[in-house]
Amino acid sequence: MDALYRFFKSVRLAIVLLLLLTALSILATLVPQGQQPAYYFHNYPPLLARLITGLGYSSFFKSWLFLVPCLLFFVNLAVCTVDRLVGRLKRKARRRYGPDLVHVGLLVLIVGALFTATGRQEGTFFLGRGDSIDLPMGYRLRLLDYTYQQYEDGRPRDWISTVEARRDEGLLEASYSIEVNRPLRLRGLKIYQSSFKREDTALLRDQSGQLEALQSGKHFQWEESILFFSGIDAGQAVFERWQGRTFAEELRRAASQPIGPYTIVELSSRDLTGLKAVKDPGFAPVLAALALVTAGLALTFIQKRKDERES
Amino acid sequence: MGYNFSQIMAVLAFALLVLAGILQAAYLLRNRRVLDPVSHWLLAAAAALLLAGIVERSLRIRFVAVTNTFESLVFFAGVTALVLFLYRLLAGERLLPLVSFGGTVISLALLAIASSPAIPKEVQSPIPALQSYWLVLHVTLSFIGESFFIVSFVASILYLAGGDEERRKKLDRLSYTAVGIGYPIFTAGALVFGAVWAQTAWGTWWSWDPKETWALITWLVYTAFLHTRLVKRLRGRLSAILSIVGFAFTIFTFFGVNYLLSGLHSYG
Numbered sequence: 001m002d003a004l005y006r007f008f009k010s011v012r013l014a015i016v017l018l019l020l021l022t023a024l025s026i027l028a029t030l031v032p033q034g035q036q037p038a039y040y041f042h043n044y045p046p047l048l049a050r051l052i053t054g055l056g057y058s059s060f061f062k063s064w065l066f067l068v069p070c071l072l073f074f075v076n077l078a079v080c081t082v083d084r085l086v087g088r089l090k091r092k093a094r095r096r097y098g099p100d101l102v103h104v105g106l107l108v109l110i111v112g113a114l115f116t117a118t119g120r121q122e123g124t125f126f127l128g129r130g131d132s133i134d135l136p137m138g139y140r141l142r143l144l145d146y147t148y149q150q151y152e153d154g155r156p157r158d159w160i161s162t163v164e165a166r167r168d169e170g171l172l173e174a175s176y177s178i179e180v181n182r183p184l185r186l187r188g189l190k191i192y193q194s195s196f197k198r199e200d201t202a203l204l205r206d207q208s209g210q211l212e213a214l215q216s217g218k219h220f221q222w223e224e225s226i227l228f229f230s231g232i233d234a235g236q237a238v239f240e241r242w243q244g245r246t247f248a249e250e251l252r253r254a255a256s257q258p259i260g261p262y263t264i265v266e267l268s269s270r271d272l273t274g275l276k277a278v279k280d281p282g283f284a285p286v287l288a289a290l291a292l293v294t295a296g297l298a299l300t301f302i303q304k305r306k307d308e309r310e311s
Numbered sequence: 312m313g314y315n316f317s318q319i320m321a322v323l324a325f326a327l328l329v330l331a332g333i334l335q336a337a338y339l340l341r342n343r344r345v346l347d348p349v350s351h352w353l354l355a356a357a358a359a360l361l362l363a364g365i366v367e368r369s370l371r372i373r374f375v376a377v378t379n380t381f382e383s384l385v386f387f388a389g390v391t392a393l394v395l396f397l398y399r400l401l402a403g404e405r406l407l408p409l410v411s412f413g414g415t416v417i418s419l420a421l422l423a424i425a426s427s428p429a430i431p432k433e434v435q436s437p438i439p440a441l442q443s444y445w446l447v448l449h450v451t452l453s454f455i456g457e458s459f460f461i462v463s464f465v466a467s468i469l470y471l472a473g474g475d476e477e478r479r480k481k482l483d484r485l486s487y488t489a490v491g492i493g494y495p496i497f498t499a500g501a502l503v504f505g506a507v508w509a510q511t512a513w514g515t516w517w518s519w520d521p522k523e524t525w526a527l528i529t530w531l532v533y534t535a536f537l538h539t540r541l542v543k544r545l546r547g548r549l550s551a552i553l554s555i556v557g558f559a560f561t562i563f564t565f566f567g568v569n570y571l572l573s574g575l576h577s578y579g
Contacts, residue, residue, distance in 0.1 A: 011541050018535040025528050029521045061519050151436055158439050180439035181512050192514045278514035286516055290503050297495035304491060
């Protein structure tokens, strides 16, 4: 036990682990991450591809190759931190808490990252003006307004989604503008501006007079064909007719013209905002960890300066 | 094609830095131990011009102008010149003439890269993802920290190049204290504020994109560097090597990742 303790309290071990993590991470940036196994077999010699997929290098930061050194580093850091604190109490040495704060911060960071890795959830959804959505934990969001601002040269300036937020029918926010870099922070859930898209709708009437709304990206079957509604272009609905897996033709229809068994009653389009909801149990610990690391670095710096001046 | 204000400032600063470099070189050839009395003022003037260029751009885009590669390089070169000036002022003879010269050359190199036609120089307002003061802290503190890494890098090269014991000791000390100042600033800027910005913009602290990974790799190397100081037998040579590797990685994180690897940091 003593030998193990001595092994883990060693600064040399820390240096070795830091350099090992460095070397492994460098290799990971040279191999594109998160691809299908086929990708590696297509792009690398067979032996290398087998090594990459076999060792988990294709998703290195989730692989044992990375996690085991991280675990050793965690133990090393934890033992060093305890050893420093205990040693200081025994020897009544000068109080140097800066590095300890940094070390504790890093330990908390690793624990927080673990919470995030195992418990973080996110989902993207699209809303048009007036649309509502039920989110986890009893939250309900309604889009009041959505604007897209551009600079004079046409580059995007901002996307602003103004929402009303409720929880279990209690009003939380009557009107909050979610922007890029300005998320809506609810307890346990954060909503981010994520993307946008245009949704085209063709209002169709069948022979019995029934109305049906068809959104872009949707399709319907007609006799032997599939008619795919790809959107509105220059005031006309654009359909692709497919026969089985073969593309047959493109059809353009204005309002009041027939398409398949239907007649087009009306064409309309509207902008949708893409919002991302994130639930991250690691948020608070990671935030605390970053604060600890920053405070620890500042304290170390101040103490060192003081020591320099005194010597 | 007209030049904008910040480009003119960069050209003038470049000229001042060349002048400073020549002066330093002339003094070095005469006597390697005495600092010349003028070049640091030229460095200060160059820094002032470069930072004035950034201020003018900031006023025009109504945001702190550190949101593209050109602005980053100009800022980096300016801060490097400023750090060399402050070292000369505050550390005096502890800053060796060769270190000052090496730093000046690197500042010049950064400006030379900024002048490349491959780097757009138009004054443009930032896209939504970049409109965050966390980003400003992230970028500025990263470069301020890295400017101190330049001092350590040059001192480490000179340390490995040899010389008498006293001189090597001075260089070792300079290399260590420079990282001692740069490391907390770099950690706060590159990693902490970078993570906070990512959290505010995208809802995730970290996404292991190549630039993030390389910033972490750089940080690991400098962390190892600082810990070699605690082990007597590892001090000196290994420290110097780590400082050199650390700076090489700093530069690779800035340039190499953009051009050789792809990721989230496509804008700079």
